[in-house]
Amino acid sequence: MESIKKGLKNLVWIQGLTCNGNSHSFLSINDTLLDTFLSNINILYHPILTSEIEFKDVYKRILSGKESLNFLVVEGAVSNKKNEVFFQGFDVFEILNNLKDKSDYILAVGNCACYGNFPALYNENVNGLQYRFKDKGGFLGESFKTKSGYQIINITGCPAHPEWIVRTILSLDFGYDINLDNFNRPKDFYMYLAHDGCIRNEYFEWKVEAHEFGTKEGCLFYELGCRGPLTHSPCNKILWNEKSSKTRSGMPCIGCTEFDFPLRSKYFETKTNIGIPEEVPLGVTKRAYIMLTGVAKTFTNQRLNKKLEDTD
Amino acid sequence: MLIRKRLKEKKKEEIVNVALKLFAEKGFYNTTIPDIAEALGMSVGNFYNYFESKEELAKYIMQYSSNILGEEIRKISEMDISTREKILLLVRRFIEIAEEKPELIDYFLRVFLSNREVFKEGCEGFLCVSSVVTELMLFLEEGAKKGDLRQQDFFPAFVTVMGPLGGIVFLKGENVLPKRPIEYAEDIGENIWRALKKD
Numbered sequence: 001m002e003s004i005k006k007g008l009k010n011l012v013w014i015q016g017l018t019c020n021g022n023s024h025s026f027l028s029i030n031d032t033l034l035d036t037f038l039s040n041i042n043i044l045y046h047p048i049l050t051s052e053i054e055f056k057d058v059y060k061r062i063l064s065g066k067e068s069l070n071f072l073v074v075e076g077a078v079s080n081k082k083n084e085v086f087f088q089g090f091d092v093f094e095i096l097n098n099l100k101d102k103s104d105y106i107l108a109v110g111n112c113a114c115y116g117n118f119p120a121l122y123n124e125n126v127n128g129l130q131y132r133f134k135d136k137g138g139f140l141g142e143s144f145k146t147k148s149g150y151q152i153i154n155i156t157g158c159p160a161h162p163e164w165i166v167r168t169i170l171s172l173d174f175g176y177d178i179n180l181d182n183f184n185r186p187k188d189f190y191m192y193l194a195h196d197g198c199i200r201n202e203y204f205e206w207k208v209e210a211h212e213f214g215t216k217e218g219c220l221f222y223e224l225g226c227r228g229p230l231t232h233s234p235c236n237k238i239l240w241n242e243k244s245s246k247t248r249s250g251m252p253c254i255g256c257t258e259f260d261f262p263l264r265s266k267y268f269e270t271k272t273n274i275g276i277p278e279e280v281p282l283g284v285t286k287r288a289y290i291m292l293t294g295v296a297k298t299f300t301n302q303r304l305n306k307k308l309e310d311t312d
Numbered sequence: 313m314l315i316r317k318r319l320k321e322k323k324k325e326e327i328v329n330v331a332l333k334l335f336a337e338k339g340f341y342n343t344t345i346p347d348i349a350e351a352l353g354m355s356v357g358n359f360y361n362y363f364e365s366k367e368e369l370a371k372y373i374m375q376y377s378s379n380i381l382g383e384e385i386r387k388i389s390e391m392d393i394s395t396r397e398k399i400l401l402l403v404r405r406f407i408e409i410a411e412e413k414p415e416l417i418d419y420f421l422r423v424f425l426s427n428r429e430v431f432k433e434g435c436e437g438f439l440c441v442s443s444v445v446t447e448l449m450l451f452l453e454e455g456a457k458k459g460d461l462r463q464q465d466f467f468p469a470f471v472t473v474m475g476p477l478g479g480i481v482f483l484k485g486e487n488v489l490p491k492r493p494i495e496y497a498e499d500i501g502e503n504i505w506r507a508l509k510k511d
Contacts, residue, residue, distance in 0.1 A: 274461065275467075287450060295438075
């Protein structure tokens with residue numbers, strides 16, 4: 001990467017406890033968006049991109065005021081205790097405390113940075129930047145705001161889709177205000193459910209189940225644990241690799257954009273009590289949902305009982 | 313407009329109560345619309361302002377009765393008592409309703425279950441009894457969620473509840489019970505509880 005481009009906003013990407021998943025996701029952005037991104041944003045440092053400057057130098061220049069910091073992107077969970085999580089030889093605890101008031105915006109990218117996620121299950125000091133699972137607080141505290149007036153902007157997902165990350169940053173860079181939901185996620189992306197745009201919706205309407213993974217037919221909600229109707233994410237609107245999504249390829253949504261993602265145990269099973277689903281789609285009461293299901297099951301849509309290739 | 317609508321609903325309710333008794337006593341085919349109109353003191357023509365046909369009335373009665381029973385189950389579901397007590401209460405309430413309004417049960421046994429052809433269109437599956445089924449689903453689901461009831465499919469659990477209830481009112485109808493059905497409520501409730509409980 002070129003070290004400094006004048007006139008562009010600066011971005012630094014750091015990592016806490018992470019599997020690199022969001023970095024890899026970020027790097028799979030399509031060419032068009034990448035071009036737009038790199039024409040507008042100067043990546044001062046990203047741990048897995050080759051760079052002329054080392055992190056310690058970038059860090060020093062920002063701390064000394066020689067370089068401005070516009071976007072601080074954090075991937076991975078962090079610890080509320082010193083000397084537990086390190087990045088490029090520096091304590092992440094220190095980095096965050098030193099940079100939190102210097103950056104215009106801070107983005108937590110991926111569920112670990114947002115909620116603590118899996119790493120937080122095993123250590124009570126481990127947190128997301130402004131949440132720990134569903135509780136607000138996290139590393140920076142409930143009321144923390146960056147220079148821009150925004151709180152930590154959470155781009156949830158395990159991993160987050162590259163377009164959600166890039167478009168959020170570009171929107172802010174272009175001066176647009178973005179609306180955040182109750183978990184500080186941009187509404188532009190997270191007001192949708194994974195269910196929206198799912199090509200199996202006809203099967204959902206008529207309650208026709210899929211019994212195995214990878215088939216084109218059937219809804220994955222009833223038996224295979226799909227969380228599509230309960231999960232905020234535009235996975236079926238902004239497709240992965242521009243092509244597909246879990247549910248399109250016959251894999252249930254596992255709810256990875258929600259705080260409770262690591263708190264559930266059986267990802268491919270719909271929890272039922274005496275055959276009745278314990279959780280129902282968002283926005284509907286269990287009573288209404290069960291009544292509706294009963295009605296839909298009474299009728300048969302002949303089209304949905306055939307292999308798709310065999311339909312007229 | 314609202315008042316007129318409410319009056320119409322009230323009149324429909326009157327028709328339902330009278331027709332329910334006639335259907336339960338004489339059967340669906342032996343009861344005519346003129347019989348129903350006469351019992352209500354209304355003209356046959358006026359009857360059609362409320363129901364298009366005898367079949368429509370029969371389906372409406374089923375939904376109406378299902379809503380009454382569903383509402384009772386719902387009330388019990390929402391009570392702050394143990395699952396065992398809820399089951400005992402459910403049995404007691406069912407038998408009480410059967411004693412207070414025997415025509416409801418007779419209608420179910422002697423019209424709904426015996427004249428399936430009448431209910432073929434518009435009452436498929438659980439369409440006309442969905443209140444009872446839905447409320448029982450929620451009732452049983454809650455018990456299993458609390459860990460009181462054994463996990464299983466819905467239908468075996470459903471017939472475990474409904475079977476004994478249908479059975480006892482049927483025996484009452486056949487006049488073979490030495491005691492009043494309500495006197496068996498406790499034992500029946502206990503049987504259902506033991507059949508469904510965990511362990």
